[in-house]
Amino acid sequence: MNNLPHTEEAYDLLHQGAIALAQVEANGIRIDTEYLDRTMERLDTKIKRLQGSLRSSTVGKVWETYYKERTNFDSNTQLGTILFDVLGHECPAETASGKHKTDEKTLATINHPFVKRCMTIRKMQKTRNTFLQGIHHEVVPAKFFNGSVWETGGLIHPVFNLHLVKTFRSSSDSPNFHNFPVRDPKIAKIIRQAFIARPGHRLVEIDYSGIEVRVAACYHKDPRMLSYLNDNSTDMHRDMAMEVYLLPQEEVTKTIRYCGKNGFVFPEFYGSTYTERARELWGMIGELNLTLEDGTSLYDHLESHGIRGLGELGENGRPPRGSFLAHIQSVENDFWERRFRVYHQWRNRWVKQYRERGWILSKTGFICQGYMLRNEIINYPIQGSAFHCLLWSLIRLQKEIKRRGMKTLLVGQIHDSIVADVPDEELGDYLALAKKVMTVDLKKAWKWICVPIEIEAEVTPVDGNWYQKKEVEI
DNA sequence: TACTTCGGCGCC
């Protein structure tokens, strides 16, 4: 790997970025240490109890008979052996090194209470050991003046690195601030309640909407994509959901749109192809129980349109007629050959150029070189430049906060969002400042940004926690 | 005991 900032501007961005992030790191984010300790203890008890129930179950006895004193219910290797070799369940997949796969998707294919319990335990262990304990390891004591008296509490100071990622994104560690649970609301609540605002403050998280898609458009300038981005009454994720599930616009619910976005559009942008797309989109119907407004399952809906099942690639390598596989293949063809033809052509040109001269130069002035695969060549400059929009904004925000003598503290960053700890009385000023910096000043500084830039803001109550964040208008 | 690799899984 031999990637480097190439222009003076790129060098400055890393330099000033490192300084701004050092300040963020020094500020730190407040932790409710009593809640943290209490919750770790509670989960500990729960996990131990569940593991006890494994031990006393029928499968647990089989396990102990097989492994004797080496029995370890936390071992995936042992779990795979018991399920697939001893009990004879069908093993749908193997790992790279030839062991039985035991990930969530694989285990979900086995309808057995023992396996379900294993999955529950695994989720709880992840929550406790990776996230709660990860925070606990890094907490340092701190004092906070609550307006009348000093109270004790804790801070963590997640590290933000600018020199580790090949795309020139950032990474975070100790603890990793980039991967705290958010999608599963039950887990998100357990973790995010531990992050609290300083006394009299609110936590404020501001993120760029679809920044990677917008930055990608600055590279390829596909006219269809530009019109999607310039006209907020249109919505490409909704449109693709309509195509993949053969629905009229009014049948696209929030969940179905989610499937279009995360089951088709984004994976296609990252380089996934129709066989994998069809499989996931098909599975999503069952997992998320997708139905028409009248309650008809989308499986039945698709069947009424002549699609009988997912289907499998035939001997000739082609999907069978009337299968979902064949349908998604044609949606994909249309997606790249007609709808986003210019995007597609840009990708081919971009890859060809790399193969001819051996390097690529991003919009923000960074060179990537060395051996790269097609999907890497296409994705690196987009991922890097999208993050650099955030980094530029964070640097400018930090400088303005200091210049104006504000008490707002920037406390974290998550690729396309900035988390701040804001005194209640500065909320309006901070939101206005962030909006100007992130959507107006950024575009003035970087003329290559030829699409509208939009942000969203979420705010907690005064003295609230990160789980309580709610979207606000700015 | 210390280190590495693997599989798994959380996020954008």
Place this chain on the structure above:
DNA sequence: AAAGGGCGCCGAAGTA
């Protein structure tokens, strides 16, 4: 030619 881009952390298992 490869088959979905980028991270960091955990525990198990293997190795030094």
